[in-house]
Amino acid sequence: MLPDLVNAAVLLGNYVIVPGLAYAAQLALGALGITLVFGILRFANLAHGDLMAFGTMATILATWLLQAWGVGLGPLPTALLALPFGIVAAIAAALAADRLVFRFYRRRRSAPIVLVMASLGVMFLLNGLVRFIIGPGDRQFTDGERFIVKAREFKRATGLAEGLSIKTTQCLTVVVAAVAVFLLFRFLQRTRTGKSMRAYSDNEDLALLSGINPERVVLIAWAIAAALAAIAGALYGLDKSFKPFTYFQLLLPMFAAAILGGIGQPVGAIVGAVIVAFSEVTVTYAWKKFLHYLLPGPWQPDGLAQLLSTDYKFAVSFMILVLVLLLRPSGIFRGRVL
Amino acid sequence: MRRIIIALAAAMAVTSAQAADNEVKIGVMVGFTGPIESLAPDIAAGAELAIKEVNDSKALLGGASVTPVRGDTTCVDAAAASAAAERLITADRVNAIVGGDCSGVTTAMLQNVAMPNGVVMISPSATSPALSTLEDNGLFFRTAPSDARQGQVIAEVLKERGVGTIAITYTNNDYGKGLADSVATNFKAMGGDVTIEAAHEDGKGDYAAEVAALAAAGGDVLVVAGYLDQGGKGIIQGALDTGAFETFLLPDGMIGDSLVEAIGADLNGSFGTVPGTDSTGAATFSDMAGAAGFKAGPFTGEAYDAAALIMLAMQAAGSADSGKLKDHVMAVANAPGEKIHPGELGKALEIIAGGGDVDYVGASAVELIGQGESAGNYREIAIDGGKITTVRYR
Numbered sequence: 001m002l003p004d005l006v007n008a009a010v011l012l013g014n015y016v017i018v019p020g021l022a023y024a025a026q027l028a029l030g031a032l033g034i035t036l037v038f039g040i041l042r043f044a045n046l047a048h049g050d051l052m053a054f055g056t057m058a059t060i061l062a063t064w065l066l067q068a069w070g071v072g073l074g075p076l077p078t079a080l081l082a083l084p085f086g087i088v089a090a091i092a093a094a095l096a097a098d099r100l101v102f103r104f105y106r107r108r109r110s111a112p113i114v115l116v117m118a119s120l121g122v123m124f125l126l127n128g129l130v131r132f133i134i135g136p137g138d139r140q141f142t143d144g145e146r147f148i149v150k151a152r153e154f155k156r157a158t159g160l161a162e163g164l165s166i167k168t169t170q171c172l173t174v175v176v177a178a179v180a181v182f183l184l185f186r187f188l189q190r191t192r193t194g195k196s197m198r199a200y201s202d203n204e205d206l207a208l209l210s211g212i213n214p215e216r217v218v219l220i221a222w223a224i225a226a227a228l229a230a231i232a233g234a235l236y237g238l239d240k241s242f243k244p245f246t247y248f249q250l251l252l253p254m255f256a257a258a259i260l261g262g263i264g265q266p267v268g269a270i271v272g273a274v275i276v277a278f279s280e281v282t283v284t285y286a287w288k289k290f291l292h293y294l295l296p297g298p299w300q301p302d303g304l305a306q307l308l309s310t311d312y313k314f315a316v317s318f319m320i321l322v323l324v325l326l327l328r329p330s331g332i333f334r335g336r337v338l
Numbered sequence: 339m340r341r342i343i344i345a346l347a348a349a350m351a352v353t354s355a356q357a358a359d360n361e362v363k364i365g366v367m368v369g370f371t372g373p374i375e376s377l378a379p380d381i382a383a384g385a386e387l388a389i390k391e392v393n394d395s396k397a398l399l400g401g402a403s404v405t406p407v408r409g410d411t412t413c414v415d416a417a418a419a420s421a422a423a424e425r426l427i428t429a430d431r432v433n434a435i436v437g438g439d440c441s442g443v444t445t446a447m448l449q450n451v452a453m454p455n456g457v458v459m460i461s462p463s464a465t466s467p468a469l470s471t472l473e474d475n476g477l478f479f480r481t482a483p484s485d486a487r488q489g490q491v492i493a494e495v496l497k498e499r500g501v502g503t504i505a506i507t508y509t510n511n512d513y514g515k516g517l518a519d520s521v522a523t524n525f526k527a528m529g530g531d532v533t534i535e536a537a538h539e540d541g542k543g544d545y546a547a548e549v550a551a552l553a554a555a556g557g558d559v560l561v562v563a564g565y566l567d568q569g570g571k572g573i574i575q576g577a578l579d580t581g582a583f584e585t586f587l588l589p590d591g592m593i594g595d596s597l598v599e600a601i602g603a604d605l606n607g608s609f610g611t612v613p614g615t616d617s618t619g620a621a622t623f624s625d626m627a628g629a630a631g632f633k634a635g636p637f638t639g640e641a642y643d644a645a646a647l648i649m650l651a652m653q654a655a656g657s658a659d660s661g662k663l664k665d666h667v668m669a670v671a672n673a674p675g676e677k678i679h680p681g682e683l684g685k686a687l688e689i690i691a692g693g694g695d696v697d698y699v700g701a702s703a704v705e706l707i708g709q710g711e712s713a714g715n716y717r718e719i720a721i722d723g724g725k726i727t728t729v730r731y732r
Contacts, residue, residue, distance in 0.1 A: 014580055015550040023544075138567075140600075151581020163581035236543070241572075246543035284547045286554035304534065304554060310547040311510075311539060 003160070008293035010162040014151070016281050022170040022239055024277035025177035029232030030250060031257035031269035032184065033225035038336070039201040039264040040221035041106070043115035046251065047097065048229060050126035053247035054093050055230025056237045057134045059086030060141045067143070075145035077169065079238055086230045094226035097122045098218065106218075123248075130244045139242040142169060169239040180231055181270065184224065188266065193220060201264060253280065253317040260324050262335025271332060276317050284310045362404045362658045364389060364648060365426040367437030367447070368463075368641075369413030373509075373540055373565035374439060376596045381462060382408060383632040384641035384701075385436040388683060390630075392649050395684030397691065399652060411438040413565075414511065414540065416446035423451040433658040434458040436644045439637070441466030441512040448478050458660040458667070460647055462640035465590065465613075466516040470708055476664050481640040481647070481704055482613055483714025485513070488589060489520025491611050491716045491732060493528055496559065496587065499609070503531040504587070505557035507548065507573055509564040510537040517563040517589055533557045540568040545576040553582035561587045566597040578604045585609075588719075593636055598724060605721045609729070612636050614717030615703040616731040623680040623701035639680075639701030640712070646683055646700055647671055653690045671706040673697045 030052060037045045045051075062082035072078045101118050148171055151163030188194040193216075200207040200217045208214060233247060240246075257276045261268025287305035308316065324331060366385045368378040389404045398404065407430045409422040419438055426432045434457060438444035444464035452459045453475055460479045461469075467486040472478070496504060506522060508514030514537070522532045534555035538548045552560060552573075560583040564570025570592050577583040578601070588597075588610030598605055613636070614620065623642060624634040632638070647667055652658050654666035670686075675695030678686040686696045698704055705713040718729040 015546075015553065019546045147579075151579075152584075155581070165580050167579060240543040243541070243543055245541065249543075281547065284551070286551040289554045289556070304551060306551060306554075309536075310551055311537070313547055 004293045007160055007162045008290050010154075010160055010164050011290055011293065014162065014164045016278075016285055018164075018166055018170055020278045020281040022167075022173045023281070024274045025173045026232050026236045026239070027250075027253055027257050027277050028270045028273035029177055029180060029228045029235070030254040031261070031273050032181070032266055033228040033232070034254055034258045035261070035263055035266060035269040035335075036221055036225045036228075038258070040197060040217060041102070041115070043112045043119065044255070044263075045225075046116060046119045047123035047126055048225070048254065049247050049249075049251035050123050050130065050244075051090055051094060051226060052229040052233030052236070052250065053130045053242075053244050054126050054233075055086045055090030055226065056233035056242050056247070057086075057130050057244075058089030059083055059230065059234045060134065060139055060237070060242060062086065063141050073144060075168070076172070077142050077144045077238055079141055079234055080172070083231065083234050086234055087227045090226040090230035090233075091223045093126065094222045094229075095219065097126075098222050127244065127248065134244075136244055139237070141242065142238050144168065167239065169235070173235040173239055176231065176235060180228065184228070185266065187224075197221060249314065252314060252321070253277075256317040256321040256324075259335075260320055260331055262331030262333035264335040265331070265333040268331055268333035268335055276320055279320060280313050280316045283307045283316050284313050360402050362398070362402050362649075362652065363407055363430060363432040364404055364645060365409055365423070365430070365432035365435035365437065366406045366641075366645075367409040367411050367419070367423060367426065367435055368439040369443075370408070370410045372411075372413035372415070373568035374413050374591065376567050376594055377636055378439065380627075380632045380635045380638045381439065381641045382406075383630065384627065384634075384638035385462070385645040387626065387630050387632075388642045388645035388649070391681070391683045392646075392687065395687060397653075397684050397687035398649055399656070399658060402658065404649065407432055409437070411440065411443045411447070413440040413443060416443050419443035420446050420450040423447040427451060427455050427457055432457070433652070434460070434648045434660050434663065436460055436462065436641060436648065439463045441469060441516065445469065445472065445512065448472070448474060452477055456661050458648065458651075458664050460644035460667070462644045463590075463637040464513075466512045467520060468512055468516060470711060474709065476710075477660065479644075479647070479667050479706065479710035481643040481700075481702055481712050482637065483712045483716075485517040485589075486520050487714040488611060488613075488716065489517060489522075490524045491714075491718075492521050492561070492587060492589060493524035493530070494732070495609065495611060495718055496525060496530065497528050501530070501558045503533055503557045504559050504561050505533045505552050505555050505583070506535045506561040506563065507538050507552055508535070508562075509569055509591075510539055513591065514563045518561070521561055521563070521589075538564065538569045538573055540565060542569065542572065545569065545572040546580075548573060549576035549580055549582050552577065553580065557583070559583070559585045559587050561589070562592055563589050564591060566592045566594045571597055571600055574601060574605070588721075590636060593719065593726065595635075595726070598721060598726060603724060606723065607721065609718065609720040611716045611718055613640065613702065613712070613715065614731065615715035616717075617699065617703040617715075619679045619699050619701050619703060626680055634701075642680060643698070643700035643702050643704050647698060647704070649683070650678075650686055650690065650696065650698060653687050668706055668710060670696055671698050671704050 062085035063079045149166040151165040155163040196212045257272035261272030370378045411419040441464040465485040508518035586608040590612045593612045627634040650670040651663040651666040655662040675697040
């Protein structure tokens with residue numbers, strides 16, 4: 001009985017928990033960017049997915065350059081070294097978009113929906129730019145050691161029937177995301193600039209009265225959101241693969257996460273991301289083998305015990321989005337209402 | 339102004355009439371972009387090699403010269419493929435088409451464009467069983483065999499290797515579904531067990547969920563009826579990463595050096611099938627391809643044969659018109675007549691011009707059956723030491 005329990009746990013870890021955690025970390029960084037932009041600028045930035053793609057593209061280009069020079073990090077992917085370049089490029093793109101597009105509408109005090117539509121335009125522009133520079137195809141840019149724990153070796157070492165594999169990139173994703181989130185929260189809670197950002201987000205007029213420079217707050221919000229987008233994009237690309245179109249598709253789960261947690265609430269974005277990621281993974285997972293380990297013979301299912309076919313993965317985040325908007329529009333942590 | 343337009347129109351009418359007289363155009367339509375883009379250049383080069391050979395012989399229709407016109411099918415986008423075929427037929431005025439490549443777009447091109455315009459299409463690589471029974475006005479042929487046959491061969495290979503249970507994943511289109519069903523039916527008929535038959539979509543960043551479902555169903559070998567530059571590769575990578583499967587069966591859409599390079603040593607021990615023959619024609623063609631600067635990979639010989647059949651049929655019909663040549667394709671492809679191997683197209687054209695019969699063998703041992711599809715010769719391959727090696731022909 002005990003080996004069955006261990007096997008079931010390993011199985012779950014291999015197919016649900018490890019990939020789910022990595023995916024959640026990637027979504028959380030993206031959702032944090034969306035929520036920050038919403039909190040400060042008060043509009044839903046549809047260009048966020050493509051901002052991620054732009055940052056990742058810059059990271060990949062820098063990675064290639066470093067690889068050509070023979071610079072590497074040994075077992076870790078070279079892309080980690082190239083990431084600062086990607087962050088700078090993403091920040092530059094976000095600030096350029098703000099100066100050229102969003103500032104114009106902000107000064108005219110346009111309705112939020114106008115800004116959302118403007119961000120749609122920026123999205124298409126970035127979308128085309130990325131495809132123009134690096135092409136629409138699949139890019140793999142991981143190098144170094146691929147695995148921390150290999151399924152085959154795990155089986156041999158433990159003698160279990162199930163293997164556990166942990167990729168370097170999965171581990172890296174969780175660690176880098178944790179560091180980024182820690183730094184962000186420290187910045188928002190402890191520093192003067194962070195406090196002024198929270199004040200501006202809470203009550204714009206009061207913040208202006210107390211002498212906070214709105215342009216500076218906006219600038220820093222964009223910089224942080226773009227940096228998070230570049231990090232999230234690079235980690236997603238390292239873990240899976242880089243393709244401009246998949247980054248555009250990430251927009252839906254990221255928005256679902258941000259809205260579920262309560263938009264404008266950084267903690268909410270993280271909690272939302274974890275819930276969305278694990279919902280996607282668990283709802284489309286075939287539980288047959290897991291149940292076979294746990295249930296006695298006659299109760300074991302013959303079918304796959306899969307709630308939804310994997311084709312419906314995106315439908316899961318869509319359903320979460322619809323349910324939240326219907327039942328609790330302010331989200332778990334009482335954010336704003338879109 | 340009006341006079342200028344009339345003059346221009348008249349001039350164009352004259353030039354196009356001239357073009358029809360001594361210039362033949364053959365469309366070469368494969369997926370230069372899309373999920374088999376790594377195979378497409380060599381397939382097109384195969385067709386163009388046959389065209390060059392015929393041009394050098396100056397024997398076609400009393401010295402007509404043939405120009406290849408390339409078009410992109412994208413392999414997956416039926417609308418784009420139909421538009422490209424439309425352009426080739428109405429603007430470039432091609433006489434016949436070598437293509438399309440993937441089954442779905444080939445069906446679309448045939449039904450939307452080739453049939454209304456009465457243009458012959460000979461596909462080197464569309465293998466869906468559905469194409470065998472499609473109404474085609476006698477315009478469609480293929481030098482590739484139907485997957486109904488490949489499914490049978492795959493089931494035999496699996497049985498001979500002692501595989502008891504398989505899981506099948508297929509790319510969600512005509513090719514994938516047709517092949518997967520054929521493998522499942524044949525394998526079950528031989529007493530094997532199919533644990534799951536699940537579709538995957540191409541072009542996703544992450545196949546972890548698909549792999550998890552396949553892993554839950556289990557099986558000794560995973561049959562991946564997909565594309566090597568697309569979801570097929572993603573599934574194999576994911577299955578190896580999580581340790582879900584270690585051995586894969588790779589049908590024709592998955593065979594190519596780019597897959598072996600991308601996956602690396604973990605692919606060793608997997609095996610597959612691809613249309614091919616050990617006839618002397620295949621070896622001759624491989625040498626000719628090498629001399630022309632490309633590699634005789636999957637479907638290149640079939641493309642050479644498709645182009646050759648079109649031109650031989652033109653010669654037999656005494657006309658480059660699709661409406662006439664379509665009735666002669668089967669005759670030049672099959673017995674009776676003198677056997678024609680690659681590199682002998684000039685000789686074949688002269689035999690036909692002299693009133694003789696030819697039996698085209700070509701690079702892929704062409705024997706057209708049914709409505710006009712190859713009877714099917716397969717090469718069983720295994721991945722060994724990072725290379726695709728031939729096990730045997732069947």
